[in-house]
Amino acid sequence: MNGLPDVVALHLPAWVGGVLPKSPCIDDQAKVALAVALSEGNVRHGSGGPFGAAVFGPDHRLVAAGVNVVLPQACSVAHAEMMAFMLAQQAVGRARLNESGSGWTLATSAQPCCQCYGASIWAGIDTLLIGARAEDVMALTEFDEGPLPADWTGELERRGIAVRRDIAREAACAVLADYGRQGGARY
Amino acid sequence: MNGLPDVVALHLPAWVGGVLPKSPCIDDQAKVALAVALSEGNVRHGSGGPFGAAVFGPDHRLVAAGVNVVLPQACSVAHAEMMAFMLAQQAVGRARLNESGSGWTLATSAQPCCQCYGASIWAGIDTLLIGARAEDVMALTEFDEGPLPADWTGELERRGIAVRRDIAREAACAVLADYGRQGGARY
Numbered sequence: 001m002n003g004l005p006d007v008v009a010l011h012l013p014a015w016v017g018g019v020l021p022k023s024p025c026i027d028d029q030a031k032v033a034l035a036v037a038l039s040e041g042n043v044r045h046g047s048g049g050p051f052g053a054a055v056f057g058p059d060h061r062l063v064a065a066g067v068n069v070v071l072p073q074a075c076s077v078a079h080a081e082m083m084a085f086m087l088a089q090q091a092v093g094r095a096r097l098n099e100s101g102s103g104w105t106l107a108t109s110a111q112p113c114c115q116c117y118g119a120s121i122w123a124g125i126d127t128l129l130i131g132a133r134a135e136d137v138m139a140l141t142e143f144d145e146g147p148l149p150a151d152w153t154g155e156l157e158r159r160g161i162a163v164r165r166d167i168a169r170e171a172a173c174a175v176l177a178d179y180g181r182q183g184g185a186r187y
Numbered sequence: 188m189n190g191l192p193d194v195v196a197l198h199l200p201a202w203v204g205g206v207l208p209k210s211p212c213i214d215d216q217a218k219v220a221l222a223v224a225l226s227e228g229n230v231r232h233g234s235g236g237p238f239g240a241a242v243f244g245p246d247h248r249l250v251a252a253g254v255n256v257v258l259p260q261a262c263s264v265a266h267a268e269m270m271a272f273m274l275a276q277q278a279v280g281r282a283r284l285n286e287s288g289s290g291w292t293l294a295t296s297a298q299p300c301c302q303c304y305g306a307s308i309w310a311g312i313d314t315l316l317i318g319a320r321a322e323d324v325m326a327l328t329e330f331d332e333g334p335l336p337a338d339w340t341g342e343l344e345r346r347g348i349a350v351r352r353d354i355a356r357e358a359a360c361a362v363l364a365d366y367g368r369q370g371g372a373r374y
Binding site for chain 1: 201250260265274305342
């Protein structure tokens with residue numbers, strides 16, 4: 001288009017297919033455990049930052065997985081949560097996941113940064129499940145989470161999004177610590 | 188990938204090519220005027236919400252344009268600013284635009300929402316130029332801008348991003364008012 005780009009394409013690393021569950025992830029723990037497994041795979045395969053996320057539908061089945069592919073795909077938007085949202089919306093063919101019924105969940109290995117926080121408000125989820133805390137991310141990897149509204153959980157709850165934290169927090173932190181020890185890139 | 192999507196592709200509408208400038212946009216006014224022209228085109232062509240954005244490099248040349256394609260492309264992430272960031276990063280091949288030198292600008296027809304606000308912090312811009320205010324967007328279109336940190340401009344400035352507002356505000360508001368009068372979708 002006059003020499004400027006007009007298409008952006010982002011993809012999940014091929015290894016992701018190998019860690020996806022075949023049956024529904026019924027409870028919160030199982031959902032965040034998948035997000036943490038994705039974060040662990042991303043560190044092990046060197047395919048991006050130490051973050052994973054997954055969107056589940058009302059039947060608790062996985063609809064889309066996401067990992068951070070910011071550096072390999074040269075895209076600051078491509079955090080794990082954003083990949084999961086975009087892929088899930090494409091799978092169901094609508095921009096707001098819960099437009100035709102509630103029960104949509106995002107599970108993420110670590111507290112969403114300021115970008116993914118805002119995106120969570122528009123994506124159409126009813127529940128946000130979080131593994132590691134922002135302070136864990138900062139302490140273990142030096143990744144910056146950016147500025148959030150003072151009452152960030154309250155702002156979500158007032159918009160109908162339930163927030164549950166510290167789920168599989170130790171497992172999530174173990175992946176972050178590994179990445180930090182390896183001296184993985186911070187950005 | 189086990190029946191789940193693993194690629195997301197987003198594109199600009201074809202008409203965008205027709206409004207792109209052939210020479211650099213030297214001053215703030217010219218940069219935001221392009222963002223407003225993109226927002227106007229998006230309303231006129233019915234290709235998305237009433238928002239446009241553009242990334243300019245240190246030489247004031249356009250690097251990427253963006254318009255809101257949320258509903259037509261079933262993607263809540265696909266706001267004008269996000270499209271412009273992703274396309275610009277793809278064009279230069281790096282996730283942080285100003286990694287190898289400052290002078291990068293995002294011009295947007297309206298104040299970034301909570302998602303695009305956070306994304307602006309990671310994209311690698313040095314200057315953020317804004318047309319319409321959040322209250323204009325709310326009053327004229329009923330679009331929700333979402334929760335921001337109390338001192339949102341200060342948080343940007345402290346991270347090295349200069350913010351200049353109310354540029355071409357009247358022209359930006361005229362597009363928003365048109366969209367509102369037509370009863371365009373709010374989401």
